[in-house]
Amino acid sequence: MATAQLTASSISARNLPSLEGLRPGSVKFSSVGHVRTAGLTQRTFRGLVVKAATTIAPKYTSIKPLGDRVLVKVKEAEEKTEGGILLPSTAQTKPQGGEVVAVGEGKTIGKSNVDVSVQSGAQVVYSRYAGTEVEFNGSKHLILKDDDIIGILETDDIKDIKPLNDRVLIKVSEAEEKTAGGLLLTEAAKEKPSIGTVVAVGPGHLDEEGKRKPLSSSPGSTVLYSKYAGNDFKGKDGSDYITLRSSDVIAVLS
Numbered sequence: 378m379a380t381a382q383l384t385a386s387s388i389s390a391r392n393l394p395s396l397e398g399l400r401p402g403s404v405k406f407s408s409v410g411h412v413r414t415a416g417l418t419q420r421t422f423r424g425l426v427v428k429a430a431t432t433i434a435p436k437y438t439s440i441k442p443l444g445d446r447v448l449v450k451v452k453e454a455e456e457k458t459e460g461g462i463l464l465p466s467t468a469q470t471k472p473q474g475g476e477v478v479a480v481g482e483g484k485t486i487g488k489s490n491v492d493v494s495v496q497s498g499a500q501v502v503y504s505r506y507a508g509t510e511v512e513f514n515g516s517k518h519l520i521l522k523d524d525d526i527i528g529i530l531e532t533d534d535i536k537d538i539k540p541l542n543d544r545v546l547i548k549v550s551e552a553e554e555k556t557a558g559g560l561l562l563t564e565a566a567k568e569k570p571s572i573g574t575v576v577a578v579g580p581g582h583l584d585e586e587g588k589r590k591p592l593s594s595s596p597g598s599t600v601l602y603s604k605y606a607g608n609d610f611k612g613k614d615g616s617d618y619i620t621l622r623s624s625d626v627i628a629v630l631s
Contacts, residue, residue, distance in 0.1 A: 452476075
């Protein structure tokens, strides 16, 4: 009988979305035993280990990111719904924001020295699967690249985000309620829109000389964008927003 052993190096949270609710630390399943499924032979899985974050020992009192990396203290996951109902850990939304704790010295592009685009104390939003998780001073932190930061939150509403680099913030158009023939669509049948209005744009991407190149998109424009690009957010007004790279904007509609 074959024996399989899985370790953290062969398992990622991206491939196992059900692990998003796990708390920092290690989760161990020892001697799971025999698993039988239809049409498959018996297999035994022993010593399954999933490591959610690297724990920094208390003897280390600070972390200094290198290059264009940033250390972010992750915002705690919501434990209740707006109605006050407690959420199990598996149902809690994985945070995508936090406070910048420390920044690196930047990077060199061509002959230019480019500083990190955020400063300590800034409230930021980052890409969903970016960075390396570390447990430090009893809190979850992320060490990530400056380019993985989507934008700076100037209020607690996503519509007020200040996009960074080549990112664009778009308010998503509402899904069609009816077909062309006038038939009402159910929620499940409504196609996810890929059209929206540009709310804000970043300062642009860096060229080979380290200079910013302005983006072609401008606030107020109605645009068509790649269907599966970017990061989705819900605004306080209930509207859907998406942040994506300027290169994922396909066309301007008029």
